Amino acid sequence: MINIVWLLMIVSGIALASLQGKPEIITQSAFGSAQAAVKYSLELVGIMSFWLGMMRIAEEAGLVRALARGLKPLTKFLFPSIPAQHPAMGAILMNLSANILGLGNAATPFGLKAMQELQSINSDKETASAAMCTFLALNTACITLMPTMIIAIRLSAGSANPTEIVSTTLFATAVGMSVAILADNILRKVYGRRL
Amino acid sequence: MLALFQQISAWSIPVFLLFILVYAFFRGVKVYETFIKGAEEGFNIAVRIIPYLVAMMIAVSIFRQSGMLDLLGSICNPILKIVGIPVEVIPLALMRPFSGGGALGIAAELINNYGPDSIIGRLASTMQGSTDTTFFVLTVYFGSVGIRKYRYSLAVGLLADLTTFFASVYIVNRMFSI
Incomplete structure (x- = not known):
């Protein structure tokens, strides 16, 4: 395609x-x-090096694993093919958290780290695995709590209420994310189960 | 609300950094050395995505500069007018999956021209805040690990973009009109 x-x-x-x-x-x-x-x-x-350095510290302190353990029921449903203790899970969660909180420049380094981890358990190194497809579906259609950039633009354009679009954005992203998860689930089965 | 929001966004990164560093230190992590080990990977990953990024940005740039994107927009206009979607936001909807910077430019222009508190301004804000640049994310993420066959990823991403667009139109009309 x-x-x-x-x-x-x-x-x-x-x-x-x-x-x-x-x-x-x-x-x-x-x-x-x-x-x-x-x-x-x-x-x-620069920004990659910075966030990957911080992430390594969070990993060694056990913070990333704690996050992964806390969200295990959810991640087990979304990523059945990733072993529970695998480092890929931690990186995926860090990336999604950054996306949700609108920390744009932290999301990319965590996401690329997650892709590396996912590639290490991918059987065909040139073809996207099911877990990668799910991850990217979540990533490109992620729930957003704080669209920071657009609020700044509205503020400078003299809006009476710059943050009023937070709720509409939340609604639109929630709908988009649900459809992405559903479509990914269906297509995963259509394309056959593989790692 | 606004003041609170600004406080949260200003403090989120410093508090996050402070928490990780102090917590790790008390857990016995050698923070400086560990940071270096992690940061070393940054360069390699960034360099590895170059060929993929070049390929994608050339295609997007030719598509946009030649006027194909605008042409596609004017084809969509009559259909969307019937459904009640303001034609002004179509260029934004079309640009969004391809280029984050381009879409942000269009959104900023719409917000400034029509006013941030107009229906079009609110719709543009919601759309810009809601979706990600699908083509860009797929290119960079898959590129960083050398994946060439994307399987159904692109289809899912574009479907989600389309859904988010319609959801934005629906909710903005619902909440702000009348």
Whole structure:
């Protein structure tokens, strides 16, 4: 699926730009975005290192395991294929907590750590495991308690009540998350049970 | 409410850090050395996602700059008008799965142009706060461990984005109109 989507995005873009007689748009955006991608990755190094360092401390102190133990009934239902004591579970929970609390820059490092742990118990290293698909479904459609960035924008735009959208966001994300969990569950069975 | 919220967001990180460090110290963890061990991985992970990120950002950029995204929006408009969804937020809905920065730009523009307390401003705020950049997350997360076959992940992510969009429209109309 990703092959087709990727191809269509580029081919349709080139076609439309050609119709408008502006081929230079394609050249500029291709080169520009390639450089932007590298810049983003390098900027990520600092924040990744910081949060992974903190997470290692939390791990060694037993905090991550305590979190995983507390939420075990929930995680057992969502991730039947991950062993209860596996470090992947702790990283997944840290990532979801960061997402829920709107700590955007902490979510990515924890999430990438979780992917590494999940990859270590994945039988086919080039194909997404069921647990990875579930994790990403939760991740891209996560309940949000504090949409920090948008509240800041509303505040600066002079809103009478910048936080009034917290409840609507909570509702929308709860619906989205339920659908994501349901769809993931159904598709997991359709695609066959594998680790 | 607002003051409380601002206090919470300002204090959350410092309190979190303080708690982890002090707790770990009393549990006998060598905090400094442990931090270094964890932080070492940061560089490798960040560098490993580069090829995946380049591939995705090129496609998104061409798709957007060529005007394909706007074209797609104008095709959707007549259909959505019938259902009662304001056409102004369509570009935001379409941009959201692809680019976080791009979507934030559109959302900020809508909020400033129509006012944060208008229906469109509230809807844009809710939409922006609700979903994540699906393409970006999949690319970066799978890329970091070298997964090339995403199976049904993309379908689930986009379905969730679509659901969240409709849920946002529903709840904002329900809570704020009349």
